[in-house]
Amino acid sequence: MSFRFASSQLLGKAAPALAAAIILPTLAMLPACTLAGAMAESYRRTSTRPIEAEYQGLAGKSFAVLVATDRGIQAEHPQLLEFLAVKITERLSNPTNQPTAGGFVAAQQVLQYQYRNPTWAAKPMSEIAKELGGVDRIILVEVTEYRLHEPGNSYEWQGNATFTTNVFETDSEGGDEIAFSKTQSVDFPDQKGVAADTMDRRVITTALASRTIDRSSWLFYKHEEPYYPDY
Numbered sequence: 001m002s003f004r005f006a007s008s009q010l011l012g013k014a015a016p017a018l019a020a021a022i023i024l025p026t027l028a029m030l031p032a033c034t035l036a037g038a039m040a041e042s043y044r045r046t047s048t049r050p051i052e053a054e055y056q057g058l059a060g061k062s063f064a065v066l067v068a069t070d071r072g073i074q075a076e077h078p079q080l081l082e083f084l085a086v087k088i089t090e091r092l093s094n095p096t097n098q099p100t101a102g103g104f105v106a107a108q109q110v111l112q113y114q115y116r117n118p119t120w121a122a123k124p125m126s127e128i129a130k131e132l133g134g135v136d137r138i139i140l141v142e143v144t145e146y147r148l149h150e151p152g153n154s155y156e157w158q159g160n161a162t163f164t165t166n167v168f169e170t171d172s173e174g175g176d177e178i179a180f181s182k183t184q185s186v187d188f189p190d191q192k193g194v195a196a197d198t199m200d201r202r203v204i205t206t207a208l209a210s211r212t213i214d215r216s217s218w219l220f221y222k223h224e225e226p227y228y229p230d231y
Contacts (some may be wrong), residue, residue, distance in 0.1 A: 026130055044227035054219045055167055055180045059099030061136035064110050065089045066131070068121060069143040077146060079177040084141060084216075085111055090204070091217035092139070099221065115228050118161050129170035145185075146205050149196075157194045161186050161208045165216045182219060186211035186231045 062136045067085045074081060089107040091097065113132060114120055120128060132138075145162035167180040188207040189199070211231045217223075 035218065043115045046225040048226050051218065051223055051225050052057045052181065053099070053221050056099065057167070057179070058101050058137060058220050061171070062100040062103035062105075062134075063101055063137040063139055064105040064135045065092065065107065066110060066114065066120075066128075067141045067143065068071060068144065073146045077148070077160065079159055080143070080146065080205075080209065082096065082107075082111055083141070084212060086136060087209075087213045088139075088141065088217050094208065097221040099225075102136070105135060105192055124176045125168040126170045126175040129168070129175065136169070138168040138170055139220075140166045140168065141212075143167065143212070146208065148208075155196055157196055157199055157204050159188045159204045159208045160194065161212045163212055163216060165219055180219075184215045186215060188231070190230050193204065 012130055029087045059135060065085055065088050067081050067088070070078075074135050083095060086107040089104060089110075092101060093104045110132065113128075117123075117131075125140075129138055141163055143161065143163045145160055148159045150156070150158045162183070162185040164181060164183040168177070169175060169179040171181075186205060188211065215231070
C-alpha cells in the first residue's frame with residue numbers, strides 16, 4: 001500500500017470529525033440573522049415561488065389567440081406562427097390553469113381564418129371576434145424579433161425573441177382598444193460565446209419558442225417560477 005493511498009484513507013476516516021471541528025465553531029460565531037439569510041438564499045437558488053397572473057380578466061370568458069409576425073420572420077421560420085398559436089392556446093385552455101376560461105376557439109380554426117383573410121390585421125378586433133364566433137377576448141401575440149444570431153455574427157448562437165402580448169376585451173364598449181399589453185424578450189443560450197458548430201439550430205429555435213410560450217401564457221394564470229429564472 002502506498003503512502004499516498006494510506007494517507008487518503010486516514011484522512012477519509014477523519015474527515016467528518018475534522019469538518020465538524022472546523023465548521024461548527026465557525027457557524028457558532030456567525031450571527032443568527034446571517035446564518036438564516038445564507039440558508040434562505042441557498043433555498044431560493046433551488047426552489048420556485050408562486051407568481052400571480054398579471055391579467056386576470058380571462059376567467060369565465062371565451063378567447064381566441066392570434067399570432068402575428070412580419071414576412072421576414074415567417075420566411076425564415078415558417079412553422080413558428082402555427083407552433084406558437086397552438087401551444088399558447090393549449091396552455092390557456094388547460095383546465096388545470098386557473099382562472100379557467102369560459103371557452104376558446106381552436107388554434108387551427110384561428111389559423112385558417114388568418115390564412116383566408118390576409119388583411120385581418122387591418123380589421124377592428126371586435127369584428128374579428130364576431131367572425132370567430134363571438135369570443136369575449138382576443139389575445140394577440142405580436143413577434144417583432146426572432147433571430148438566432150447577433151446581427152453580423154453567424155459564428156455564434158445568440159438567439160433572441162421579442163414579442164408583445166395584447167388583450168382586447170371585445171365584449172365591452174372599448175373592445176377595439178388594448179385592455180392589457182406587455183412587451184417581453186427572451187434569449188437563448190443563456191451564456192455567450194456558444195459556437196454555431198457546437199449546437200444544432202433546432203435546439204435554439206425550440207428553446208426560444210418554448211420560452212416565448214411560457215412568458216406570454218404565464219401572464220394569464222398563477223404559476224411557479226424559479227426565484228432566479230434563466231428567462
